[in-house]
Amino acid sequence: MSPTFAYVYDAVLSQGGAAKDVLRIETEVGRLGIQGPIFREGFHDVQGSLSQAIKEGSKNIVFVGSDIWFLQWVPWFAKQTGISIGFLPVEHSPLSRALGMPLGGAAVGILAARVLKVMDLGTVNGRPFLTEAIAPQTSARLEFEGSYAVRAKTPGPLAIQNFAIQPKTGEVISVPTDGQLEAVLQTPIERSALFGMWKKTEIEETRIAFTRGVVSDAGNPVQLLVDGLPVTGKEVVFDVLPGVLPVIVGPDRLFG
Amino acid sequence: MSIASAQTVIARGVRVEGDFKSQGNVTIEGELVGSLTCGGHLTIGAEALIEATVHADEATVSGAIQGNVTVKRRLELKATARLKGDIVAETTAIEPGAAMEGLMKIGGGAKGVEKAREVPAAAPKPIPKPGEVVINTPEAEA
Numbered sequence: 409m410s411p412t413f414a415y416v417y418d419a420v421l422s423q424g425g426a427a428k429d430v431l432r433i434e435t436e437v438g439r440l441g442i443q444g445p446i447f448r449e450g451f452h453d454v455q456g457s458l459s460q461a462i463k464e465g466s467k468n469i470v471f472v473g474s475d476i477w478f479l480q481w482v483p484w485f486a487k488q489t490g491i492s493i494g495f496l497p498v499e500h501s502p503l504s505r506a507l508g509m510p511l512g513g514a515a516v517g518i519l520a521a522r523v524l525k526v527m528d529l530g531t532v533n534g535r536p537f538l539t540e541a542i543a544p545q546t547s548a549r550l551e552f553e554g555s556y557a558v559r560a561k562t563p564g565p566l567a568i569q570n571f572a573i574q575p576k577t578g579e580v581i582s583v584p585t586d587g588q589l590e591a592v593l594q595t596p597i598e599r600s601a602l603f604g605m606w607k608k609t610e611i612e613e614t615r616i617a618f619t620r621g622v623v624s625d626a627g628n629p630v631q632l633l634v635d636g637l638p639v640t641g642k643e644v645v646f647d648v649l650p651g652v653l654p655v656i657v658g659p660d661r662l663f664g
Numbered sequence: 665m666s667i668a669s670a671q672t673v674i675a676r677g678v679r680v681e682g683d684f685k686s687q688g689n690v691t692i693e694g695e696l697v698g699s700l701t702c703g704g705h706l707t708i709g710a711e712a713l714i715e716a717t718v719h720a721d722e723a724t725v726s727g728a729i730q731g732n733v734t735v736k737r738r739l740e741l742k743a744t745a746r747l748k749g750d751i752v753a754e755t756t757a758i759e760p761g762a763a764m765e766g767l768m769k770i771g772g773g774a775k776g777v778e779k780a781r782e783v784p785a786a787a788p789k790p791i792p793k794p795g796e797v798v799i800n801t802p803e804a805e806a
Contacts, residue, residue: 556682556698558674595677612675612693617686 413444414466416454418473429498429512436516470494470519475503479635485653486529486536492654494519502573506580508658518658525657527584529649530570532634533641540569541634548625550591552618564594568646580662587650588617621646676711710744
């Protein structure tokens with residue numbers, strides 16, 4: 409058993425349909441000699457057990473499960489020092505593709521190779537996040553670096569991105585190693601011709617890189633989905649934590 | 665604070681107010697009021713409205729600017745460009761149809777561009793000798 413690896417299993421892996429996938433993973437882990445303690449959500453006090461495992465020498469914590477579940481662990485990652493994080497996906501997702509992690513047993517070799525990329529995290533009102541914060545429709549005011557403010561004339565979608573992937577193409581549109589966040593504001597613009605007889609709505613995209621931003625909406629609550637979880641506030645402050653999260657990545661990852 | 669950026673885009677329908685700075689390339693199709701500093705190539709779109717002091721490494725202007733413009737290298741004014749303010753640039757290219765109202769200072773090298781915008785330094789103040797009292801009054805300054 410390699411004392412430097414520890415594994416956390418998503419609760420869904422305890423369900424019958426996942427048994428074969430888990431067996432393949434564990435067989436490959438054993439073959440490559442990177443076994444370690446396994447903690448199952450729903451059966452253990454996982455955070456307490458992980459803290460103990462880290463004290464006892466675990467240097468690589470591997471999360472086996474869905475990307476939505478993996479992202480919920482980001483605030484815990486952010487508090488750790490001296491460890492690296494691995495993600496072993498059990499379903500195809502934009503995140504697993506961007507990290508270069510194939511499904512199941514095929515990813516175990518990548519974990520064993522332990523190629524690391526040190527990623528940035530964003531924070532929203534102090535809470536760390538890895539991917540992005542989204543407001544589907546907003547007319548919020550965005551203030552950047554304490555020196556300028558941006559507002560769209562008509563409401564539209566807003567995204568604050570640290571590590572964003574275009575779902576259709578898989579292209580990484582916000583790189584998690586550039587030391588900054590990106591604000592993306594989509595604004596519908598109506599075009600007309602022939603004295604208003606022909607009308608077309610075009611979506612224009614504003615993109616701004618920043619390290620500190622504040623989102624507010626004239627005292628109204630700003631509602632965002634951050635790494636898939638809801639966050640609400642009258643004023644939402646974004647910061648970047650550059651180069652804080654070492655993550656094991658595959659050779660087919662979609663960023664540098 | 666200046667931010668390194670591969671490409672910043674301010675689209676139509678968006679308004680920026682304040683001191684905007686970017687170290688990378690910037691494209692503006694919307695509105696900007698205040699000041700604009702771009703360390704890379706600045707592109708002002710045909711429908712853009714800028715009321716600002718503009719500093720850029722290079723610039724291509726198709727829209728409207730009200731304010732002084734300082735470009736370290738090349739400034740290109742397209743046919744739809746409308747400038748109201750002074751221009752300082754190393755080189756320019758102006759398409760027929762471009763309109764401007766103000767003074768132009770072109771050429772002179774990088775030092776010429778910087779010098780054209782220089783504020784004269786104040787005369788150094790004498791260091792008082794031990795025991796000497798210096799009273800700074802407008803009359804004394806004069």
